[in-house]
Amino acid sequence: MSQATAAPIKKSSGSTWTEIQQILLRGRAFIALILVVAVFTVIAPNFLDAANIEIMAKHVAINAILGIGMTFVILTGGIDLSVGSLVGLCAMIAGMLINQGIILPQFGVIVYPHTWLIMFIAIIAGTLMGAVNGLIITRFNVAPFIATLGMLYVARGMALLINNGYTFPNLVGRPELGNTGFPELGAGSFIVNYSIWIMIGFALVAAFVAQRTPFGRRVYAIGGNERAAELSGVKVKRVKLSVYMISGFCASVVGLIIASQLVAAHPATGQFFELNAIAAVVLGGTSLSGGRGSIGGTIIGAFVIGVLGDGLVMVGVSSFWQQVIKGVVIVLAVIIDQVQARMQTRIALQKQQELG
Amino acid sequence: METVAEVATIPSTQPGDHALALRAEQITKVFPGTIALDRVDFNVYRGKVNALIGENGAGKSTLMKIVAGVERPTTGRLLMDGKTIQLHSPLHAEKLGIGIIYQEMNLCPNLSVAENIFLGREIAPSGLVVDKSAQRTRARELLHRLEHEIDPNLLVSDLRIGQQQIVEIAKALSQDVRILIMDEPTSALSAAEVEVLFKVMEDLKAHGVSIVYISHKLEEITRISDYVTVLRDGKLVAEARTQEIDVPWIIEKMVGKNPAALFQKGHTEVCEEILRVEEMTLPIVGGYTVDHVSLALRKGEVVGLYGLMGAGRSELFECLAGVRPEATGRVYLDGKLLPAGNVSERINRGIVLVPEDRQREGLVQTISVAHNMLLASLRNYFNGLYLTRRKEQTAVAEMVKGLSIKVANPTQIITSLSGGNQQKVVVAKGLLTSPKILLLDEPSRGIDVAAKSEIFAIMERLAEQGLACSLSPRS
Known part of the structure; x- marks a missing residue:
């Protein structure tokens, strides 16, 4: 009797252990985040102050918003190296429109658009640059790495050209021109800073799109097997074009936020941001070969990078060591990702074989 | 001992x-x-x-x-x-x-x-x-x-x-x-x-x-x-x-078990013509892979297309399914001439291809059984804002039951299924588009005798329900 009951219990405890392992591995980015937060809370006493949390969240928002766009691109199996430059370009466009307006020499007038219109124009510009990326990739069959590498240089060059390499300072506008209020985007807040709300809003919409809409499903399908997706009636080129536009759109929003926070547009804004965004996506468990990953993961990945960065600064670790640590964390994350993927397949196989 | x-x-x-x-x-x-x-x-x-x-x-x-x-x-x-x-x-x-x-x-x-x-x-x-x-x-x-x-x-x-x-x-x-x-x-x-x-x-x-x-x-x-x-x-x-x-x-x-029970050829009622193909041509450099092919298909009919590898069977199917935009020829469905179209248009009109190479062309290996199955018919579950879970689950459950797909849970990854069951998922993906014509390119490739006979039985049943199938088994 006792033997008969003992056997099934043993078996079930074994399977719960693998389940626990699974949960731990799947939630690894989250666990890493908790660990990082816990460590810094102990070392730096004011780490969990409300003010400090908000500052960190503001930093995280930049990487997270770029990461959201990047996630869609990477899910299709592509990459977007141009987002950092697009951030700079869109910041410069907004700066120019506020400080210089649109000069129409043939009429001898200068038009100063309203602040909302300025932001709209900058966003359209970023989205269109994303569309150029997408068109080069889909129409001319250029590898995403190359096409967006080209755009990285082109957009940065354009950002420098706009004001000959100079910064547009003091983007407050003039009341008599009706273009004031731009700094409000970066400085204003509703409970917390607007940029944090933008991140939350973007994350919710993006997660919904990825999980619950045909577009999201198609993005995953293209990354997993482009040919199979095409034969299932997925318009591959159109979806790919869209993901680069989404990425460009996110970059332009980040450009506006940064220019507004600094109340200035600097042409070097956003340098190396693409690498932080890619790191956030990868830390969040999205596979660079496409087809696997999630928006939620990217957000957590962005938090890990942001909190790690700010925490190391607060603790007083040298910036040289910060880079070493960041690099190690990213590579480690991918290694754990591989382990988890293998384990998941094994468990699925096992379940299937139990079924017979 | x-x-x-x-x-x-x-x-x-x-x-x-x-x-x-x-x-x-x-x-x-x-x-x-x-x-x-x-x-x-x-x-x-x-x-x-x-x-x-x-x-x-x-x-x-x-x-x-x-x-x-x-x-x-x-x-x-x-x-x-x-x-x-x-x-x-x-x-x-x-x-x-x-x-x-x-x-x-x-x-x-x-x-x-x-x-x-x-x-x-x-x-x-x-x-x-x-x-x-x-x-x-x-x-x-x-x-x-x-x-x-x-x-x-x-x-x-x-x-x-x-x-x-x-x-x-x-x-x-x-x-x-x-x-x-x-x-x-x-x-x-x-x-x-x-x-x-x-x-x-x-x-x-x-x-x-x-x-x-x-x-x-x-x-x-x-x-x-x-x-x-x-x-x-x-x-x-x-x-x-x-x-x-x-x-x-x-x-x-x-x-x-007794093999005689495996292969059964039922009787099917053959009705009016549903598909007519005229002068289908697919040019390649220095010739044609599909050279002015004409054929007709009736409702409830299973037509086998034979030919060696390289004879152009797969290519003909691809022309019909809208994969080859460079193909010329006329396709009549229900007596009406179809405009040249891409894959998604052909699927909407009721022609769907189950491709030959399921690893390369049939499956998306990174996603779940259910998501693979639903991929070609997403618009059926889309309410304008999002995909309704209930409709998705009903469709998947119907197919798992109807094609007796052995799967513990449809949310598990597709690669955990055996070859025969993977093939059934690809067929299910085609069926969920509610096709009038199902083009099966070597549906039994790389699967065992039992799974093969099951797939043939499924086609038999579909034909009885009025679906026209065209298949190209290996000669």
Whole structure:
């Protein structure tokens, strides 16, 4: 009797252990985040102050918003190296429109658009640059790495050209021109800073799109097997074009936020941001070969990078060591990702074989 | 208990009186949660062909991986020339003269034929610099022996699938093998190429090479093999000399039930014409792959399209399904001329293709069973804002039940399913688009007899419901 009951219990405890392992591995980015937060809370006493949390969240928002766009691109199996430059370009466009307006020499007038219109124009510009990326990739069959590498240089060059390499300072506008209020985007807040709300809003919409809409499903399908997706009636080129536009759109929003926070547009804004965004996506468990990953993961990945960065600064670790640590964390994350993927397949196989 | 006796006197277990080149004894392989092989004995006879047969998941590949040194058995041992051997790695097995040709191609498409043949074993007398001309000469000799004058300088990516298989065989031959394992080597070969392969196998046998031959094509097995070993659910079911058995015997051993029940041709009511194709043409450089083909299809009809590999069956299907925008010709559905269209337009109008190569074209390997199944019919579950879970789940459940797909949970990843069940998922994906015409390109490729007959039964049933199917089984 006792033997008969003992056997099934043993078996079930074994399977719960693998389940626990699974949960731990799947939630690894989250666990890493908790660990990082816990460590810094102990070392730096004011780490969990409300003010400090908000500052960190503001930093995280930049990487997270770029990461959201990047996630869609990477899910299709592509990459977007141009987002950092697009951030700079869109910041410069907004700066120019506020400080210089649109000069129409043939009429001898200068038009100063309203602040909302300025932001709209900058966003359209970023989205269109994303569309150029997408068109080069889909129409001319250029590898995403190359096409967006080209755009990285082109957009940065354009950002420098706009004001000959100079910064547009003091983007407050003039009341008599009706273009004031731009700094409000970066400085204003509703409970917390607007940029944090933008991140939350973007994350919710993006997660919904990825999980619950045909577009999201198609993005995953293209990354997993482009040919199979095409034969299932997925318009591959159109979806790919869209993901680069989404990425460009996110970059332009980040450009506006940064220019507004600094109340200035600097042409070097956003340098190396693409690498932080890619790191956030990868830390969040999205596979660079496409087809696997999630928006939620990217957000957590962005938090890990942001909190790690700010925490190391607060603790007083040298910036040289910060880079070493960041690099190690990213590579480690991918290694754990591989382990988890293998384990998941094994468990699925096992379940299937139990079924017979 | 009879197993003990078997171990003690090895020769007595042999049905034949040929010398053993290799013997796998009481091999058990346990994977987490499952027993892939359960005390299996397997003999390789010197200079003979032993065909290893079994349904998908019967344990053939696992057994061969053990013999080739890729996997190690949980218990049991391998005997070579009467001595126990321990295989540490595939390289070690190779050194002992055991070569394997995998089912999935293992060539580097970016390298030349000669480079592929000598990959990892480059001819480099000084140990540093590869003697390319020696490799080319040797490669040419090997290919000549296989009666295929393929230029060793060509890139593998420029070869046809059949030619790539020949290169794969040449690669195995270059290693001076004593035991050669061939895992479904003919699955991509034309009839003429199969003949050449069989000739080469005879030649190898004459040179004393032992061959283990895995195939789903039973006619081939009865023709080429000297011995037949049947596995079912990880157990050895039977071993016999091929001359003493026939195809029904093999099927019965494989499936474990009367084969006559497997293949049934029901009666179908044939109704009005639904599809008419006129002058379908697909030009390629210097000719046509599809040359002015016309055909008609009636409602409730299953039409078989025959032809060798390269005859243009797959291409014709691709034209119909809208994959080839460069195709010309007229397609009438329900008497109405269809405009030229892409895949999604053709799916909307009721023509859907179940492609030939399910790994390359049918499945998205990274996503779940359910998401694969729903991929072609997403708009049916879309309410303008999001995909409704309830509708999705109903559709998936219906298909899992209707096609009896063996799956623990539709949210699990597609690659965890067996080949036959994966194929059913691809068929289900096509069916969920509510097609009027289902184009099945070799729906039974690489799946076992039982799954095959199930797929045919499904088509039969669909035809009875008024769906027209067109299929192209291998000739």
